[in-house]
Amino acid sequence: MCGSDLWAYRDTFKRDPRSRLGHEFVGVVEEVGSEVSGSRVGDLVVAPFSYGCGTCWWCLQGLPTSCPDSGTWGARGDDGGQGEALRVPFADANLVVAPGGAAAYDDTGLLNLLALSDVMATGLHGAVMAGVTEGSTVVVVGDGAVGLCAVLGAVEVLGAERVILLSRNPARQAVGRLFGAAEVVAARGEDAKQAVLDLTDGHGAPAVVEAVGSPGAWQTAIDTVCDGGQIGAVGVPHTAPTIATMPLLARNLGVRVGIAPVRRYLPDLLDRVVAGTLAPAPVFDLTLSLEQTPEAYAAMDRREAIKVALAP
Numbered sequence: 605m606c607g608s609d610l611w612a613y614r615d616t617f618k619r620d621p622r623s624r625l626g627h628e629f630v631g632v633v634e635e636v637g638s639e640v641s642g643s644r645v646g647d648l649v650v651a652p653f654s655y656g657c658g659t660c661w662w663c664l665q666g667l668p669t670s671c672p673d674s675g676t677w678g679a680r681g682d683d684g685g686q687g688e689a690l691r692v693p694f695a696d697a698n699l700v701v702a703p704g705g706a707a708a709y710d711d712t713g714l715l716n717l718l719a720l721s722d723v724m725a726t727g728l729h730g731a732v733m734a735g736v737t738e739g740s741t742v743v744v745v746g747d748g749a750v751g752l753c754a755v756l757g758a759v760e761v762l763g764a765e766r767v768i769l770l771s772r773n774p775a776r777q778a779v780g781r782l783f784g785a786a787e788v789v790a791a792r793g794e795d796a797k798q799a800v801l802d803l804t805d806g807h808g809a810p811a812v813v814e815a816v817g818s819p820g821a822w823q824t825a826i827d828t829v830c831d832g833g834q835i836g837a838v839g840v841p842h843t844a845p846t847i848a849t850m851p852l853l854a855r856n857l858g859v860r861v862g863i864a865p866v867r868r869y870l871p872d873l874l875d876r877v878v879a880g881t882l883a884p885a886p887v888f889d890l891t892l893s894l895e896q897t898p899e900a901y902a903a904m905d906r907r908e909a910i911k912v913a914l915a916p
C-alpha cells in the first residue's frame with residue numbers, strides 16, 4: 605500500500621467503483637505471452653510502479669514515465685497490484701527478475717524487494733535530484749516511507765555523510781536513524797527551519813529532499829536549503845502548491861521535481877538487496893492478508909502504520 609492509495613479512500617480523488625488499486629508489487633510469474641523472453645513461469649519479479657514500452661525514445665532515455673504508452677498499475681484502465689494476480693504489458697521492458705526465485709527470500713527479503721517497486725527508488729530519486737553525492741549534507745523533509753527511503757538512498761547508495769531527518773513521530777524517527785539519519789529534527793515550520801540552520805552553521809543544507817508534496821513541506825524545503833543548493837522533490841502534490849520564483853533566483857536554488865523512473869534504478873537496487881547492503885524492509889511495519897485490505901487502509905489512514913504490505 606502506498607500513501608497515495610489513501611486519496612481515493614479519503615475521497616480526495618474520485619475513482620470508478622470496483623476499479624483496482626495498488627501500484628507497488630512483487631509477484632511470481634504464472635503465465636507469459638508469446639513474445640516474452642525475459643521472465644519465465646515461476647520467476648519472482650519486481651515491478652516498477654509505472655511501466656513503459658521499452659523501445660520509444662523516452663524509454664531509451666531511461667524515462668519510461670514519459671513514454672506515450674506508459675501506465676501506472678491501479679490507474680484508470682490498468683490492473684492493480686492489490687489482488688491475487690494481474691496482467692503486465694511490455695513485461696520484458698519492465699519486470700526485473702529476482703535471482704533464486706521466491707524460495708530464496710524470507711518474508712523480510714520479500715519486503716526488501718517490494719520496497720524497490722516504488723518507495724526505495726522514489727526516495728533515491730529525490731536524493732539524486734537534490735544532487736546528493738559522496739560526503740553531502742542532506743535534509744529530508746517528510747518521514748513517510750519515501751522520506752525514510754530518501755535517507756537510506758542518500759546514505760547507502762549515494763554516500764551522503766550527514767542526513768538530517770525532519771520527523772516528529774518516534775517510530776518513524778527510529779527507522780530514519782536505522783537508515784542512517786545522523787540527526788532528527790522533531791519540529792515543523794519555523795521551528796524546523798531554525799533547528800536546521802542551527803545544525804548547519806546558519807547556512808542550511810546544500811541538498812534537500814522534499815518527500816511530502818504539501819505547501820508546508822515545500823516551504824520547509826526552501827527554508828532549509830542553503831543558497832546555491834538544490835531541492836529534489838518527489839512528494840506528490842494533491843493540492844496545488846505555488847512557488848515564488850524570485851527567492852529561488854535570488855538565492856541561486858536548484859529545484860528538480862520528478863516522478864521516479866523506477867525501472868532505471870531497479871537493477872542496481874536489486875543487486876544491493878541481494879548482496880545484503882540495502883535493506884529498506886523496515887518501512888513496512890505491518891503485514892496483512894489481502895482479505896484484511898480494508899484494515900490496511902484504515903491503519904494507514906489513522907497513521908498507525910508507516911506502510912502496510914498485503915500478502916496473498
Ligand SMILES: [Zn+2]
Pocket residue numbers: 605606607608627628653722723
Ligand atoms: Zn507508491
Ligand SMILES: [Zn+2]
Pocket residue numbers: 656657658659660661662663668671672673674
Ligand atoms: Zn516507451
